[in-house]
Amino acid sequence: MKKTILTGIKPTGRVHLGNYIGAIKPALKQAKNEELDPVYFVADYHGLTKIRDQQQMEELSYGIAATWLALGLDPTKVILYRQSDVSEIFELSWILACFSPKGLMNRAHAYKAIVEKNREGNREEDEGVNMGVFTYPILMASDILMFQTDFVPVGKDQIQHVEIARDIAAAFNFQFGETFTLPDYIVDKNTSVLPGLDGRKMSKSYANTIPLFEEPDKLKKLINRITTDSSDPTEPKDPDTSTVFALYKEFASDAETIEMREKFKEGIGWGEAKKELFHVMDDFLAEPREKYRYYMTHRDELDQILEDGARKARAKAQPLLKDVKSKLGIRR
Ligand code: ADP
Ligand code: TRP
Numbered sequence: 001m002k003k004t005i006l007t008g009i010k011p012t013g014r015v016h017l018g019n020y021i022g023a024i025k026p027a028l029k030q031a032k033n034e035e036l037d038p039v040y041f042v043a044d045y046h047g048l049t050k051i052r053d054q055q056q057m058e059e060l061s062y063g064i065a066a067t068w069l070a071l072g073l074d075p076t077k078v079i080l081y082r083q084s085d086v087s088e089i090f091e092l093s094w095i096l097a098c099f100s101p102k103g104l105m106n107r108a109h110a111y112k113a114i115v116e117k118n119r120e121g122n123r124e125e126d127e128g129v130n131m132g133v134f135t136y137p138i139l140m141a142s143d144i145l146m147f148q149t150d151f152v153p154v155g156k157d158q159i160q161h162v163e164i165a166r167d168i169a170a171a172f173n174f175q176f177g178e179t180f181t182l183p184d185y186i187v188d189k190n191t192s193v194l195p196g197l198d199g200r201k202m203s204k205s206y207a208n209t210i211p212l213f214e215e216p217d218k219l220k221k222l223i224n225r226i227t228t229d230s231s232d233p234t235e236p237k238d239p240d241t242s243t244v245f246a247l248y249k250e251f252a253s254d255a256e257t258i259e260m261r262e263k264f265k266e267g268i269g270w271g272e273a274k275k276e277l278f279h280v281m282d283d284f285l286a287e288p289r290e291k292y293r294y295y296m297t298h299r300d301e302l303d304q305i306l307e308d309g310a311r312k313a314r315a316k317a318q319p320l321l322k323d324v325k326s327k328l329g330i331r332r
């Protein structure tokens with residue numbers, strides 16, 4: 001039987017190059033693997049822990065679906081859906097909550113980080129924490145376990161969440177016998193953390209991102225804002241510590257990358273390097289940008305694709321949920 005690989009992206013910001021390099025590109029590569037059954041979704045209910053604006057939620061959610069499709073995901077070969085369309089996930093989430101020790105949630109990194117910040121600021125520990133944030137890992141466990149997922153490709157920050165899903169599954173299986181597949185995370189070792197405009201990790205939290213489908217003139221302006229040192233054009237530059245080079249190598253061919261590495265070592269002006277970066281990026285992104293625009297202006301088509309995906313997802317989820325409920329003595 002094919003192994004299931006599943007991943008979700010939450011709609012909490014415009015998709016940026018870091019998301020593409022770190023999450024979307026590796027996932028698309030795996031979608032081509034014939035031995036895997038890929039499942040992708042828009043984690044809109046996870047986004048609700050942060051986004052409280054009707055229009056923003058709508059734009060960002062469609063944006064993620066359109067991004068997957070623009071970059072070549074084929075919805076006839078993989079399942080692509082909106083989390084909120086699959087009610088089974090939320091039913092299972094409650095069940096899993098009843099098998100999740102509260103202490104497990106207390107130890108989750110994202111929650112712990114907020115508590116720590118509050119302590120430092122002499123605020124009440126749980127200030128700004130809603131129960132969605134606190135139980136976030138349980139809903140994520142449900143996303144994963146609902147589809148008997150074998151592999152979850154994630155960024156490093158999400159490893160703990162997959163481990164929590166595994167723990168919850170093991171607790172249920174221990175009491176009721178083999179029910180849930182124990183998931184493993186996949187972290188792409190070749191994927192580096194992409195730096196943003198200021199050299200720190202590109203992240204919407206730092207407002208240093210380059211949106212993936214930015215218009216060419218804006219893209220050019222953003223590239224010009226990338227922080228560089230004040231060395232002379234003729235001075236040799238270290239490609240391995242340069243944000244410009246880090247971005248360049250993600251979009252250029254191997255031959256172009258080798259050539260650019262040489263140019264850095266010989267000395268290249270930052271203006272020139274940025275111009276070349278813009279060219280390789282724009283070449284690569286031009287077509288997906290058009291497709292993205294198409295889907296964002298044909299939302300009925302997006303809805304159709306997502307609804308078809310949800311139908312397939314629910315058909316997969318229902319037998320497992322039925323089995324779980326029957327084991328619990330809860331039948332319809
Ligand atoms: P952000 O940091 O902008 O809030 P998210 O936490 O929503 O991004 O990340 C979504 C996915 O994109 C995760 O799998 C994460 O590991 C990946 N990702 C985010 N930023 C980067 C980056 N700068 N480099 C590589 N991967 C990234
Ligand atoms: N928590 C993930 C993130 O912040 C998004 C997500 C929700 C997810 N459910 C998932 C990822 C299930 C993988 C599998 O990026």
